[in-house]
Amino acid sequence: MKTQKAMTLVGLAIAVALLAAPVMAQTVNLKADIPFAFNVSKVALSPGTCTVKMIAEKTVVLRDADNNHAITMLTLDDVRGADNPKMIFRRYGDHYFLARIETPDAAYQLPVSARETRLAHAGSPQLVAVLASAFTEAR
Numbered sequence: 001m002k003t004q005k006a007m008t009l010v011g012l013a014i015a016v017a018l019l020a021a022p023v024m025a026q027t028v029n030l031k032a033d034i035p036f037a038f039n040v041s042k043v044a045l046s047p048g049t050c051t052v053k054m055i056a057e058k059t060v061v062l063r064d065a066d067n068n069h070a071i072t073m074l075t076l077d078d079v080r081g082a083d084n085p086k087m088i089f090r091r092y093g094d095h096y097f098l099a100r101i102e103t104p105d106a107a108y109q110l111p112v113s114a115r116e117t118r119l120a121h122a123g124s125p126q127l128v129a130v131l132a133s134a135f136t137e138a139r
Contacts, residue, residue: 029053030103032087032132034065038096041113043071052087052101052132060101060108075101075108085132090116090125099127 030052037047040062048065055061055072063070088100097116101108112120 030132040098086129089128092119
């Protein structure tokens with residue numbers, strides 16, 4: 001029941017963000033070749049080319065290599081950008097969790113999942129960075 005209410009709130013927050021967000025000055029479209037499977041929230045994404053698209057302010061869509069999974073996440077802004085776009089992961093043993101997306105203009109922090117929190121109690125993570133590149137979508 002508690003989980004269902006939380007998921008409903010997240011869904012409403014995403015809907016509000018999509019409807020109320022101002023037009024972004026720049027659209028962020030990145031792709032990166034991720035050599036390992038990783039998790040974002042409760043979704044496991046497969047290795048390969050992952051795409052990242054900002055669809056509204058603080059709202060990002062990630063797709064895995066096979067386009068079998070897509071996840072929409074609200075992010076926490078961090079105004080410090082990076083020289084090179086990249087995706088930062090936290091690694092616990094052989095489990096990877098997307099932690100942050102960095103672009104030249106801004107960085108976006110992703111929330112920590114309950115599963116990652118449980119793994120964090122067993123030990124400290126290693127940070128793993130994967131360089132990304134910008135892309136434009138064909139219309």
